[in-house]
Amino acid sequence: MIRQGERKHELNKLREEINILKKEIAELKESAIRYKTLFESANDAIFVMEDDRFIDCNQKAAEMFGCRREDLIGETPYEKFSPPFQPDGQPSQKKALQKIKAAFKGQPQFFPWTHCRLDGSLFETEVSLSLIEIGAKKSLLAIVRDVSARKRAESALRRAQEHYQELFTQIPIGLYSTTPEGEILDVNPALIDMLGFPDKKSFMKIKSFDVYVDPQERETLKARLEKDGVVYGYQVRFKHRDGRVLWVKLTTRAIRDNEGKIIRYEGAIEDITQQKKSEEALKQSEAFLENVLYSIQDGISVLDPDLTIVMTNQVMEKWYTSNLPLVGKKCFEAYHNRNQPCHPCPSLRCLESGRTEKEIVPGLKGSPVEWIELFSYPLKNPITGKIEGVVEFVRDITPRKKAEELIQKSLKEKEILLQEIHHRVKNNLQIIISLLRLQASSEKDNRLINMFRECQNRIKAMAFVHEKLYQSRDFTRVDFTQYIHDFAQELSTAFGVKKKGIKLKTELEEVELDINRAIPCGLIFNELLTNAIQHAFPEGRAGEIIVRLHWEEQGQISLEVWDSGVGLPADFDLEVPKTLGLMLIKSLTAQINGQLAIGTGEGTSFKIVFPG
Structure with a gap:
């Protein structure tokens, strides 16, 4: 029984060991599976x-x-x-x-x-x-x-950091980082140089609010950053280390932590001192030009290319009070009560031609400014040359127009009076010629008759000038070409040149003379032509006379009478003239500052050259 009990005890013990072993094997398998799963996953x-x-x-x-x-x-x-x-x-x-x-x-x-x-x-x-x-x-x-x-990724980040650092160091705009309390965390060389610090170390010792001219401006900036998170183009005054005031423009953002609290500010600072000076100079210039514009007593109107008024001075506003406001309207609407551009319009011509144009136009009906003189100047872009508008310079010429009307009326009256004077002078000279003719008809002495005839011709030469003057529109100048032509025909008829077999020709250019030279030149011509007709062709000899009137070099005028007759007498001496005619020719030539030349080659030539 004892041995049977011992065997049973050993068997149970063996079973327990087997169960423990199985459990350990199962745990090992489970562990191996976990290991394998971890190993592979x-x-x-x-x-x-x-x-x-x-x-x-x-x-x-x-x-x-x-x-x-x-x-x-x-x-x-x-x-x-x-x-x-x-x-x-x-x-x-x-x-x-x-x-x-x-x-x-x-x-x-x-x-x-x-x-x-x-x-x-x-x-x-x-x-x-x-x-x-x-x-x-x-x-x-x-x-x-x-x-x-x-x-x-690390390499890219490193390159980005290097790039940022290079940008931070080299960019010509000031960069900074500060705390809300004013501690400076970082600045770049541009900002150090901008505010005149010798190095970064000395800059870092100050507080950010120390550079503000007015520290309250920093508080205003902080308030805006608290509200908006970022501020662009904030203009403020900074203090340079040497005491100068700089105008700067800030673009700043607020950096917050996870709880939304601002931990620092980062931003860029640009020195705009020169820009501010330029802006101030521009404002002063604009104010000066505006004062000049409003001080001008003539009207000034600036138009854009479609004739819309963009600016006027107070004179225009005064003249066109009934159509105020003028700015924004078309010029033809505001200044002429029309619905389309005027014709002719100098401003339209100016826009097309690019040149200054001028026109005299009537003023606004009912306005005291009845007539205006309008100058249109092109406004050109200085870079492109494109016409971007027109400046109209408007002058009230109503008093001038009225004065011109009075002058014209007075001038017309004086013209009539002067015409009547020349007519009466000519008639009086004609009376003298008639008296001389009557006196000559009662004389028997041929020498006296010829003297009377010469006097008649000389007076007739002067009367002819007055006749041309009162027939002319210009009472101060004579058409001397027509005078020579007509007076030559008059003398030719008077002396019966055709019957004597003498051919009279004229070669004339257009010449006008004032009355002070026309009369002496007419008398000279009378003497020269009369002398040629009477003395160059004796005993019924036929021949030719040519009258020339030409412009010479340097504005000189030449009057020449040439004949194909017998020539001058052997004892002829111009320096010692023996006849009244030659004495008159010489004296009158000197009176008009002329030069007399006599040619005796083929025929005989008397040529006078005098200033035109």
């Missing part, structure tokens, strides 16, 4: 190494190295799957063995490593080596993480 490559070779790896390792698991098992990490040298210049084999050796000594290793895939492409990794024991055997657990993407 890891996002990093995991290797198990004996000595310096891989004896196992997960699927991620095969994917990372671009091969199959079979390609990895049995390989070392430094032969097929690493370049010959690492980035630090060390041979991959030597460096890898050093790390493996240290890990087997129980010193965990963590280091960067450049691996290569099966196709030879390189990629950056981080490797950790840990000593593990599987049973009684020591192995290494190697975890390899692909950090290529992170390295690229």
